[in-house]
Amino acid sequence: xxxxxxxxxxxxxxLVSCVSCGLCLPHCPxxxxxxEESASPRGRIALMKQAHHEGAINEExxxxxxxxxxxxxxxxxxPAGVQFGSxxxxxxxxLATQTRYQPWWARLGYRALxxxxxxxxxxxxxxxxxxxxxxxxRLGLPPIPILQRSLIPSGSDVWLFTxxxxxxxxxxxxxxxxxxxxxxxxxxAFPDKRASCCGALHVHAGLAPEARRLALRTMQAxxxxxxxxxxxxxxxxQLKDYGHLLGTDSARLFSERVLDVHEWLAQHxxxxxxxxxxSPRIVVQDPCHxxxxxxxxxxxxxxxxxxxxxxxxxxxxxxxxxxxxxxxFHPQIASDVRDRKIQAIEETDAQEVASAxxxxxxxxxxxxxxxxxxxxxxxALITKDE
Amino acid sequence: xxHKSADEKLxxxxxxxxxxxxxxxxxxxxxxxxxxxxxxxxxxxxxLPIDTEEVQQIVLACRKHDRPFLARGSGxxxxxxxxxxxxxVVIATxxxxxxxxxxxxxxxxxxxxxxxxxxxxxxxxxxxxxxAPDPSSQQVCSIGGNVAxxxxxxxxxxxxxxxxxxxxxxxVLPDGRVTLLGDLTxxxxxxxxxxxxxxxxxxxxxxxxxxxxxxxxxxxxxxxLLDFADVRDGAAAVSSIIAAGLIPAALxxxxxRAIEIVEAFVNAGYPTEADAVLLVELDGLPGGxxxxxxxxxxxxxxxxxxxxxxxADDAERALLWKGRKNAFGAVARIKPxxxxxxxxxxxxxxxxxxxxxxxxxxxxDLIAVNVFHAGDGNLHPILAYDADEKGVLERVQxxxxxxxxxxxxxxxxxxxxxxxxxxxxDYMGMLFSAHDMATQDLVREAxxxxxxxxxxxVLPSGSRCSDSFGQHVxxxxxx
Numbered sequence: 130x131x132x133x134x135x136x137x138x139x140x141x142x143x144l145v146s147c148v149s150c151g152l153c154l155p156h157c158p159x160x161x162x163x164x165e166e167s168a169s170p171r172g173r174i175a176l177m178k179q180a181h182h183e184g185a186i187n188e189e190x191x192x193x194x195x196x197x198x199x200x201x202x203x204x205x206x207x208p209a210g211v212q213f214g215s216x217x218x219x220x221x222x223x224l225a226t227q228t229r230y231q232p233w234w235a236r237l238g239y240r241a242l243x244x245x246x247x248x249x250x251x252x253x254x255x256x257x258x259x260x261x262x263x264x265x266x267r268l269g270l271p272p273i274p275i276l277q278r279s280l281i282p283s284g285s286d287v288w289l290f291t292x293x294x295x296x297x298x299x300x301x302x303x304x305x306x307x308x309x310x311x312x313x314x315x316x317x318a319f320p321d322k323r324a325s326c327c328g329a330l331h332v333h334a335g336l337a338p339e340a341r342r343l344a345l346r347t348m349q350a351x352x353x354x355x356x357x358x359x360x361x362x363x364x365x366x367q368l369k370d371y372g373h374l375l376g377t378d379s380a381r382l383f384s385e386r387v388l389d390v391h392e393w394l395a396q397h398x399x400x401x402x403x404x405x406x407x408s409p410r411i412v413v414q415d416p417c418h419x420x421x422x423x424x425x426x427x428x429x430x431x432x433x434x435x436x437x438x439x440x441x442x443x444x445x446x447x448x449x450x451x452x453x454x455x456x457x458f459h460p461q462i463a464s465d466v467r468d469r470k471i472q473a474i475e476e477t478d479a480q481e482v483a484s485a486x487x488x489x490x491x492x493x494x495x496x497x498x499x500x501x502x503x504x505x506x507x508x509a510l511i512t513k514d515e
Numbered sequence: 516x517x518h519k520s521a522d523e524k525l526x527x528x529x530x531x532x533x534x535x536x537x538x539x540x541x542x543x544x545x546x547x548x549x550x551x552x553x554x555x556x557x558x559x560x561x562x563l564p565i566d567t568e569e570v571q572q573i574v575l576a577c578r579k580h581d582r583p584f585l586a587r588g589s590g591x592x593x594x595x596x597x598x599x600x601x602x603x604v605v606i607a608t609x610x611x612x613x614x615x616x617x618x619x620x621x622x623x624x625x626x627x628x629x630x631x632x633x634x635x636x637x638x639x640x641x642x643x644x645x646x647a648p649d650p651s652s653q654q655v656c657s658i659g660g661n662v663a664x665x666x667x668x669x670x671x672x673x674x675x676x677x678x679x680x681x682x683x684x685x686x687v688l689p690d691g692r693v694t695l696l697g698d699l700t701x702x703x704x705x706x707x708x709x710x711x712x713x714x715x716x717x718x719x720x721x722x723x724x725x726x727x728x729x730x731x732x733x734x735x736x737x738x739x740l741l742d743f744a745d746v747r748d749g750a751a752a753v754s755s756i757i758a759a760g761l762i763p764a765a766l767x768x769x770x771x772r773a774i775e776i777v778e779a780f781v782n783a784g785y786p787t788e789a790d791a792v793l794l795v796e797l798d799g800l801p802g803g804x805x806x807x808x809x810x811x812x813x814x815x816x817x818x819x820x821x822x823x824x825x826x827a828d829d830a831e832r833a834l835l836w837k838g839r840k841n842a843f844g845a846v847a848r849i850k851p852x853x854x855x856x857x858x859x860x861x862x863x864x865x866x867x868x869x870x871x872x873x874x875x876x877x878x879x880d881l882i883a884v885n886v887f888h889a890g891d892g893n894l895h896p897i898l899a900y901d902a903d904e905k906g907v908l909e910r911v912q913x914x915x916x917x918x919x920x921x922x923x924x925x926x927x928x929x930x931x932x933x934x935x936x937x938x939x940x941d942y943m944g945m946l947f948s949a950h951d952m953a954t955q956d957l958v959r960e961a962x963x964x965x966x967x968x969x970x971x972x973v974l975p976s977g978s979r980c981s982d983s984f985g986q987h988v989x990x991x992x993x994x
Contacts, residue, residue, distance in 0.1 A: 131541060145851035145903075150551055150844035151591040154655045155631060164609035164629065165563065166546040166590065179545050189540040208780045209847030443637075 131185040135227055137177060139219050144181060146211045147174045153213075156206035158448040159196055162465040167193040170203035170213050177220055191230060194220055196462065198455050199333050200417035200448035205424070214422070215373075221335030231334055239336055242293040243326035243343045249277075252297040271491055273298050280304065284316010287393065288357045291319060292364050293326040295487045302487070305508035306360045306390055312511055313400035324350035329367035330453045332374070344371050348383050357383075358390040360504065362416035362486035363453060365389045366423050389419060390504065391485060395428035401435060402511050408437040410479040411506060414470070414493065416486030420446045429485050433503045436510045439483075444473040449484075451492035467496045474498065481506075525580040525604070526560055532572050536563040536610075547605045549598055551591040551652070552938055553854055553902075556599035565610050567685065567693060567723040574721070575691040577604050578967060585969040586721040588628060588660030591652045593843075593855060594936030596664065596716045601970045606721060608659050614638055615724065622729040623682060623699055628659025628722050635727070644729040647674040650932070651840040662722050665714030667932035669765035669839065670796070672890040674730060676932065678713045685724035686712060689963035699726060711958070716934050717969040719962040733764070733798035737808050738826040738835055741815045742789035746770055746885075749791035750865040752818040753889040756795070757862065759810050765796040766890030767839055773886040776845040777838040783831075785838055789821060793889065794839055842886040843897065849882060850899035854911050857933040858922035862892045871921040872896045879914040881907075893931035894922065919945060935973045943975055 149171050154160045159168040166172035176193055180186050194217070201214045224230035231239075241247040256273040258264050277300055280291065287310060291303055307317045324347045328340035348371065351357050359365035365387060372381035394401065413429055420426040426446075430439050450456060450466030470493070474482060483503040484490040493500045529537035538544070538561045549555045559582065564570045577584045583603040590597055590607075599605050612629035619642055626635060632653040636645040649668035650656050656666070662684060667676040674680075683697035697709030712719055743749040749768055756766065769777065770791050778785040785792065793815075797807040812823050826832040846853045860868045869885065876883035876898065884897040896918055900907045919929060919942050929939055929946050943952060956974055 141903075142851075145901075146847055148844060148847045148851065148853060149549065150652070151589055151655050152652065152841060152844050154589060155633075164607075164612060166607075167543050172546045175546050176542055179542060187541070189542045193542065208777075208841035208844035210780065211847070 131183060131187045131190075133186050133228055134184060135180055135186045135223055136184065137181045137220060137223050139177060139181060139216050141181075143212060143216055144174065144178050146209055147171065148209060149175065150208070152208060153203035153206050156202045156445060156447065158198055158200060158202065158450060158466040158469075159462055161447065161469060162462060168196055170207075173197055174211070174213065174216065177216060180220075186228075191224060191228070194224065195230075196459065198448055198450065198452035198463075198466070200452060201421040202417060202446060202448055205421045205446070218332055218335070218337070221333070222337040223335075225335030225337075231336065235334070236336065239331050239334055239339065242330060243328070243339070243346075245293075245322045245325040248293055248297050248325075268495075271298055271494065274300070280307070280319050282316075282318045283307070283311055285318045285353070285355060286315040288318050288320060288351050288355055289390070290324060290327070290357055290359045290361075290364060290368065292361055295361050295364075296325070299487055302360065302502045302505055305502065305505040308508050309394070309401075309504045309511065310358070310390070312402050313394070313397045315397075318355065320347075320350035323347060327364040327367040329363050332367065333453050333455075337374075341375060344374055344380070348380065351383070351386070354386065356393060357387045358393050359387060360390045360485070360502065362389065362419035362423065363488055366418035369423060389423055389425055389428065389485070391428040391432050392425050395431040398431065398435060401432075404436045404510065408510075409481065410438045410440055410477075412440045412442065412474050412477050412479040412482045413503070414442065414449060414474070414482050414484045414489060414500075415446045416484060416489050417446070417448050419485055429483070429503050433483055433507060436507050440477045440479045442473045442477070444470070447473075449489050449492055451486070451488040453488050456488075456492050463492070464496075467492060471496050471498065522559065522580055522582060525576060525582055528576045528580070529560060529562060529573060529604075533562055533564065533569060536565075537561075538563070547587065547590075547599065547607065549590075550587070550595065551593050552595040552598065552936070553852060554595040554598045554937055557602055558599040558605040559602045561605045561607060563607050563610050567687065570606060570608070570687045570721055570723050571691055571693055573604065573606055574687050574689070574967075578691060578965075583967050583970045586628075586659065586663070586717045588657035588663070589631065589652075589655050591656045592660060592664065592936060593857070593933045593938075594930070595938040596934050596936030596969070596972060597660075598937050600937065600972075603970065608721070608723075609657065611659075611723065612657075617642070617729075619644070619729070621699060623726050624729055625724055625726050626658050627724060628657060628662070630658045632656050632658060632661060639729060640732070643732050645732055646727050647671070647680050647730040648677045651843060653840070658725050658727065659722050662713050662725055663716050664932065664934040667888070667893070669767050669794075669888060671932075672766055672888065673762050673764045673798075678710055680728045680730070681709070681713055681725055682728055683726040684709055684712055684722045686720040687723055688720040689965070689968040693723070697726070714934070716936060716973050718959055718973055720968060735801040735804045736764070736796065736798045736832070737804050738832045739793075739795045739797075739808065739811055740785070740824040740826070740835060741793040741795065741811075742786045742821040743791045743793070743819065744789065744821055745819070746791040746869060747866050748818045748820070749793050750869055750889065752793060752815055752820070753865060754862045755814045755818065756811055757890065759814055761797070761807055761810055763795050763807070763811075763890060764798040765794065766888070767794040768792070768885070768887055768889035769794070769839065769842065770885040772849065772882070772884045773842050776848045776884070777842050777886075779848060780841055780845050781834055781838040783834040783838050785835075786821070794835060839886070842884075843895075846884055846897055846899050849884070850901050852902045853884075853897050853899045854915060855895050855897040856915060856918050856922075857893070857895060857930045857939075858919060858927050859891065859893045859931040860922050860925045860927035862890075864925040864927070865889065865892060868894065868922055868925050868927070872918055875914050875917045875921070879910040879917075881910060881914055888931070891931070892927070916942070937972055940971075940973060941975050943973075
């Protein structure tokens with residue numbers, strides 16, 4: 130029974146752009162671990178076509194749509210250039226606005242991400258609980274700092290976007306990134322609390338109105354024309370999408386200023402300190418939002434490759450299973466997907482993994498791997514040289 | 516749409532051993548209602564077995580409840596072979612995806628049917644071997660599907676199609692017995708039932724384990740891209756290359772429209788201005804390959820080639836192939852639907868038949884895209900269209916029939932490698948006499964007397980007496 134009415138506002142020309150050839154299937158992490166059509170991009174588009182055509186859905190539909198990690202690996206694999214990501218976002222937005230998709234407690238959680246004080250208090254509580262050993266290790270949370278030192282700006286050549294979770298839990302990574310940026314002679318500015326969340330997780334969850342609100346607020350925190358650098362692949366992809374999300378000229382101009390921090394550094398390679406000494410072998414995990422969405426993962430190899438021997442994986446950039454909040458809501462699939470990634474990593478003989486996205490980094494760490502942000506690795510090597 | 520309720524007793528029987536891997540959800544059934552073709556059917560139940568025993572139990576349960584069944588691999592078939600007609604149970608073997616054993620000494624690997632073709636070759640690569648048949652869909656198509664369709668691929672010109680690379684198959688027969696067809700010895704006595712099964716499109720049972728032959732990776736490979744200002748020169752060069760005594764590992768052709776859509780996807784530097792390109796691959800010992808490159812160059816120059824590009828390294832080679840192998844999907848850049856044929860014509864008639872294809876497309880106001888295995892004359896004329904356009908289906912159907920007629924008149928055959936399935940079933944009479952088809956039907960009946968396995972496929976209705984599951988033709992079918 131398809132008993133929940135729905136209006137899926139996906140343009141017909143987008144829906145029919147998929148000829149269901151199936152070439153996306155092996156590039157989809159959830160298809161790879163289930164081998165089921167319902168967990169494939171082709172299948173999900175066919176579901177959207179059915180719902181669009183019939184105007185009604187059921188729980189089965191919601192479950193299948195919700196199982197997508199939104200890695201968008203299918204987009205780089207698709208010979209017809211089907212815009213899967215935007216169709217999935219539209220579908221989730223329709224679910225969140227027209228059905229009971231995303232319960233109140235989930236909405237509250239997402240809301241708190243954009244509310245710096247709430248996030249800080251919550252994080253401090255978790256941090257204290259961790260020290261009292263009240264947080265199970267299997268949750269895979271990193272050691273969360275209780276007291277945070279502020280980030281200190283050093284100029285206005287470039288902005289460094291700080292984000293929500295990353296700022297609350299991994300501010301030391303921002304500090305390392307800042308030092309690497311400063312080693313090129315650039316002065317780094319930080320945004321105020323208006324840029325406390327990019328809204329990526331909200332878009333993924335179908336909470337587009339909230340995402341638009343966060344986008345408008347974030348844009349105000351970056352006056353001027355200096356490049357806006359991002360050290361989280363997921364946030365960078367989202368900031369680059371503001372032009373599309375808001376559809377305004379100012380949003381488009383804003384998005385044009387956004388660069389993944391490695392993209393900017395790859396343009397300033399000669400300004401980086403020279404390397405010296407032996408370099409370890411490091412496996413580079415390409416975050417999906419860098420490889421499939423921003424399509425700029427090569428810059429990580431350029432920057433990191435100046436200091437270490439980089440090893441790339443031969444798994445076609447298949448997702449690691451983190452997917453922002455995905456691994457929290459779908460722990461089993463996320464862990465099955467991660468197992469494939471871990472196997473691919475272990476087949477190389479490298480000791481450590483570099484990941485340019487905090488979600489992937491934490492997810493892989495909780496799978497038992499040594500993982501650092503690429504620029505933490507660079508920072509450690511530069512600092513050692515000094 | 517309200518789906519008819521599944522046969523409750525059958526479903527509960529299936530659930531007793533499959534648990535939640537027997538599905539009847541409205542949306543999920545819709546996902547298994549079609550394959551890579553344009554046709555749509557209507558499955559009753561979808562089963563997702565994980566081993567031979569489960570497949571056998573499903574077949575027995577279907578028989579008990581008088582319900583036909585059909586096997587499905589990755590669902591990339593282009594002739595509707597895996598489209599469920601007659602309300603059958605779909606047995607999707609995708610979860611049976613283990614490589615069971617690799618025996619390098621005997622150059623055999625035992626694999627389950629759901630193993631993806633390219634996954635197998637990648638797994639074998641460190642050992643210096645691969646599975647030779649390489650359909651364009653090789654990144655996703657399954658070994659089971661390759662067996663069902665006796666699939667080919669660009670490199671089958673030199674290496675032969677699937678049948679030449681499968682030593683034995685474990686099969687669940689339509690009556691539920693499990694048997695082994697073929698064996699691992701080079702020559703076995705008696706009828707070649709393995710050969711009969713390969714290419715039978717699921718009408719003689721379901722493959723549950725496959726013993727594939729392993730092909731050593733060639734020591735040297737060269738890939739050349741030749742472009743021509745006139746598609747006729749390219750087609751003529753194909754015949755001349757083979758006439759010069761070479762059998763390239765692959766010899767592929769793409770016309771201008773194909774080049775354009777493919778280049779938009781891969782950015783491999785395909786010459787979008789050219790009327791046609793040939794992708795020629797030579798492999799073997801270094802001396803022989805170098806000689807071959809010179810022969811191809813000389814032949815191409817004789818046929819007014821624009822330029823000859825030799826891929827400099829593996830990365831460039833891979834990119835050129837990525838373009839070729841994604842061509843069908845890329846057609847969506849022109850129109851949302853496509854219908855393609857798979858006829859084979861004598862190489863000497865390539866130019867003539869290609870011209871006819873363009874004339875036919877023009878006459879029916881359709882767009883033709885040609886990307887095909889030129890070396891063995893296996894055409895893949897694609898008609899791109901928008902199904903929402905009024906009356907377009909009739910034009911596509913008529914143009915398709917005209918293309919098949921032209922190919923057969925030129926001394927060709929109906930299908931090279933995609934199978935007959937549902938889509939080309941009713942063209943069989945253009946190639947075979949009633950007597951031929953009745954004889955084929957006798958063979959089929961010998962293995963499936965009650966018509967349980969993939970009913971209504973391959974042979975036109977009427978050629979058999981026991982089509983016991985009705986004549987339901989699915990939406991969108993023009994058979």
